[in-house]
Amino acid sequence: MIRWIIFIAIFGVIDFYAFQAFKTVTKNSWLHIAYWLVTALVIGNFVYHYYGFNRSDGFSHSHAFAFGFFIAVLVPKMLLLIVMLGEDVFRVPQAIYRYFTEGDNARGNYFASRRKFISQVALGLAAIPFSAILYGIYKGKYNFKVLKYTLHFEDLPEAFDGFKLTQISDVHSGSFDNVEKVAYAIDLINEQQSDVIFFTGDMVNNKAEEMLPYVDIFSKLKAKEGKYSVLGNHDYGDYIKWDSTELKAQNLNDLKSIQKKIGFDLLLNENRFIEKQGERIAVVGVENWGKGGFKKAGDLKKASSKVNEDDFKILLSHDPSHWEAEVVGDNYHYHLTLSGHTHGMQFGIEIPGWFKWSPVKWRYKQWAGIYEKLGQYINVNRGFGYLAFPGRVGIWPEITVITLKRGSNNA
Incomplete structure (x- = not known):
């Protein structure tokens, strides 16, 4: 009082x-x-x-x-x-x-x-x-933007030169109030005709049932080389009160089933290989790992246990704080990490190519867009949905499209 x-x-x-x-x-x-x-x-x-x-x-x-x-x-x-x-x-x-x-x-x-x-x-x-x-x-919360990047790697397998991936993150389906706008965004993703689609966590706010009205819509996502996903901190149901631990566990199992029904290959500290013309790239997916009190279920060593040191690696890790804390300094070279989590705070000022600011920068060093360190890259997606504040101001919902190119950027 x-x-x-x-x-x-x-x-x-x-x-x-x-x-x-x-x-x-x-x-x-x-x-x-x-x-x-x-x-x-x-x-x-x-x-x-x-x-x-x-x-x-x-x-x-x-x-x-x-x-x-x-x-x-x-x-x-x-x-x-x-x-x-x-x-x-x-x-x-x-x-x-x-x-x-x-x-x-x-x-x-x-x-x-x-x-x-x-x-x-x-x-x-x-x-x-x-x-x-x-x-x-x-309007802003459904003002979807397709952001395109080209990244060059000298050790990218030749068969994957020009390989295109789409990343989405932080759907937070329980916040949506307009099914048609969500369907429009799914069509926009498919228009990119990417080889693979990656989802980097937080499908729901708290409960698996939040996603039920959107299963058919998200099931329309198409990518010829597959669709892969990981869990975010909200997917575990940690932020609400459950009547029993069994109900909480069942909720997580329900969410896993929903992801499978949509067509996502959910990676729980696991890896997969995408193969083309006798060459391959590794997709490594960890469970949520975050600093500042967030769940640390991610196990990078376990997730990459079947990956060779010289494999080209794409890591899916929901929280970008994981990148500098464990990924960049790891013995393995993770060429590209895909994260989300920050939402760009859903508030800020951006002039593409010129200026980018949000208060979330005081909490996360990598909070939106592409960053590079020691020859390794991370993309922090601004999020597909929204949470708590029912909108976005200046930081719009994002669909990321990244094209991988073999060779030097100066070539």
């Missing part, structure tokens, strides 16, 4: 300052009422859904939208707070000066009126994140 009182008090301060800009720009009392009515509805809905909330009880669509709309009003108001406080940096000293120099002549009103221009600028700035967040909730 105390933390909710503190929360409401803090939001009250933010709202007080935000409203200063609003009422300076317009004196229309109906708009003032509308401002407070929208605020009350959003905050009330948020408190209703999260008072006493326990993550282990599950996370519904209504929880997601309550959180999303709360963020949509909080971020712009925080921006208004910053601008209004900035104006007070000048107004407060002026008020103090008037208090001591004008005394009763100021009739107790020592503060200079807020400047309408400053409030207009503040509202204009606040409209940018407000619009972006609303767009992210209604």
Whole structure:
């Protein structure tokens, strides 16, 4: 209870300052009422859904939208707070000066009126994140992007020169609310006509049943050299409360069965070989391995036990923290690692080829796109779906297409 009182008090301060800009720009009392009515509805809905909330009880669509709309009003108001406080940096000293120099002549009103221009600028700035967040909730989460890369390897088997792979990650099917948009994305994947499709974990939020409405859709994925997958941290059902360990185990078995029904070859610390014209590449798949309290079920040594040191290797590992922690320094040379997990935080700014930023960079060194170290590459997919916040802002859902080429990049 105390933390909710503190929360409401803090939001009250933010709202007080935000409203200063609003009422300076317009004196229309109906708009003032509308401002407070929208605020009350959003905050009330948020408190209703999260008072006493326990993550282990599950996370519904209504929880997601309550959180999303709360963020949509909080971020712009925080921006208004910053601008209004900035104006007070000048107004407060002026008020103090008037208090001591004008005394009763100021009739107790020592503060200079807020400047309408400053409030207009503040509202204009606040409209940018407000619009972006609303767009992210209604459109951005299904704004699928196909990102294409070409990677060169001098030891790539000749038969695989030009070999094309598609990677998707972090489906989080329990978050979806539009079957047609998901079907569109599957068609987009098939349009790439890749040789192989890799899925790098987190098919569901918590329960295998979340995937049931999408089994037929995902079963349409096509790749002539196969479809391979690994588990992500959410696939184990660790984040909700189960009535028994048997039900939790059954849930994981159900998810494995669903992946098989879709056509994925699920690699549980295992490997497979793709062969062409007498040559081969190794596909190594580990279970989830992550730093910072995440499950460490991945066993790289076990997964590659049947792989030769000189094989060309593609590693599927859900969490990119695994790459620098164990993969790069391993005696085996893993040419390409495919990961996901970060979602790019579903929020950031990207200008393709020029600039890329998200707050998640402070948590993960490799958080989106291609990285290289010691002649080894990792691609961190931004995710196919979304989790918690029901949208994406600036970091769009991703379908990665990577073409492998034999030889040097300078050739």
